[in-house]
Amino acid sequence: MRTKLILWGKTEKDEKVLVAIELVEQDNAVKTYLFNEEDATEEFYNLLLNEWRFDKEVEFPSTYQTFEKPLTAAEDILPEGILVEKPDLINRAKTEWHFVVLSKKLYDLYKGELEELKDKISDLNEFSSDTWEELKIFWGKVQGHIREKNLFRNHIESLKSKTDELFNDLKKFRKQADAELRVKSQEAFDEFNSVLDKIEEKIDKGLGLQPIFDELKNIQKDFKNIKFDRDHRRKLWNRIDKYFKIVKEKRFGNSPKDRTPASRIERRLNGLLGAIDKMQASIDRDKRDLDNQNNMIGESDGQLEVQLRQARLIMIQERITSKSEKLRDMQETKEMLEKRMENEKRKEEEKQRYEEAKKAAQEKIKRKVAESSELLKENEEELKKASEKIKESKKRTIPPAAEPTEEVRDNHDSEDSVKEEE
Numbered sequence: 001m002r003t004k005l006i007l008w009g010k011t012e013k014d015e016k017v018l019v020a021i022e023l024v025e026q027d028n029a030v031k032t033y034l035f036n037e038e039d040a041t042e043e044f045y046n047l048l049l050n051e052w053r054f055d056k057e058v059e060f061p062s063t064y065q066t067f068e069k070p071l072t073a074a075e076d077i078l079p080e081g082i083l084v085e086k087p088d089l090i091n092r093a094k095t096e097w098h099f100v101v102l103s104k105k106l107y108d109l110y111k112g113e114l115e116e117l118k119d120k121i122s123d124l125n126e127f128s129s130d131t132w133e134e135l136k137i138f139w140g141k142v143q144g145h146i147r148e149k150n151l152f153r154n155h156i157e158s159l160k161s162k163t164d165e166l167f168n169d170l171k172k173f174r175k176q177a178d179a180e181l182r183v184k185s186q187e188a189f190d191e192f193n194s195v196l197d198k199i200e201e202k203i204d205k206g207l208g209l210q211p212i213f214d215e216l217k218n219i220q221k222d223f224k225n226i227k228f229d230r231d232h233r234r235k236l237w238n239r240i241d242k243y244f245k246i247v248k249e250k251r252f253g254n255s256p257k258d259r260t261p262a263s264r265i266e267r268r269l270n271g272l273l274g275a276i277d278k279m280q281a282s283i284d285r286d287k288r289d290l291d292n293q294n295n296m297i298g299e300s301d302g303q304l305e306v307q308l309r310q311a312r313l314i315m316i317q318e319r320i321t322s323k324s325e326k327l328r329d330m331q332e333t334k335e336m337l338e339k340r341m342e343n344e345k346r347k348e349e350e351k352q353r354y355e356e357a358k359k360a361a362q363e364k365i366k367r368k369v370a371e372s373s374e375l376l377k378e379n380e381e382e383l384k385k386a387s388e389k390i391k392e393s394k395k396r397t398i399p400p401a402a403e404p405t406e407e408v409r410d411n412h413d414s415e416d417s418v419k420e421e422e
Helices: 041-049 087-122 127-149 153-205 209-226 231-254 261-299 301-396 404-422
Strands: 004-010 017-026 028-037 066-068
Touching: 004 041, 004 087, 028 041, 028 301, 087 153, 127 153, 153 209, 153 231, 209 231, 209 301, 261 301
Parallel strands: none
Antiparallel strands: 004 017, 017 028, 028 066
């Protein structure tokens, strides 16, 4: 977006002038230069058009006028009495230059934030996840304005370059921190595995399940308070979870009914309902205590006692407020669990209907197969009988081979004797 314009115009006295206008961003102002027609030669006009407009230095004539006005939405940017050939360019420039100024202010704001982040990172001796998140949030804001095209390309490139440098500095610290974490994580990993090996031995020996369960709970609690790398954390968590399941199955049996999502949600909901009742009872007690304190203030002796009772009133009121907020959270959780339980029950009903339909289909297929096999047996016996009948009828219809007659035998013998004589 250009911040300089060159146009031909005229003064109130109808004198022709060359008008050069530029935006001064840092001052939020517009400067206008007027050159007389005698000084505005073709050579000078081309210098303004091809060099000055692109921020190159151009020597102005000895005589010219300069005007400066603040850039506002209401006022005209041209000096009073000056008319130009293309006023629409002036109006468009005024609108665009407002955007340019605001974009520059936004860039300066983000550049200042980057400088603060740079100072903060330069003071670090180790990786800081808070600073990393802060830098990510900063760059997220910048990207939002980039998508909305509120920043110019040179501003974007400048901010991106400086942000990348800060990310690289933090990555060096993080790489060092990751190496240190890996060493500490390996030590803790080996230690936990040693403890879990002993748990496995106890389970295999059939020792008391309740002590083993309590020990696993303590291990789980310690596990959550230690920083592991991702691989070590996953392996240890899977192993702890495995032993929890083994102990639960040995204690309570492997009942599919008790392990359904709906039953688990129901147990959790029942426990939550009990907690809600207790919390409501506690709030009611505090409210009764609050009423008693209010009544006793009027009977207090001395200012000090009044102040003490008032302080106690504030404490009770704060306690009621805190408990009420917790009760609201519990009520929201209750509603969420009820919805989840309805969904799970609906899923179980659908699954049961599916299983029943599947079982009915299988039974139907079995019946059809049985019926088909019976039919095949009956057909097989009929086919055998038909085959035997066909064989017998064939035997009756084919005559036995006829013996040669005397005459034929005599003729045959005479033919043989003639052949011998020949």
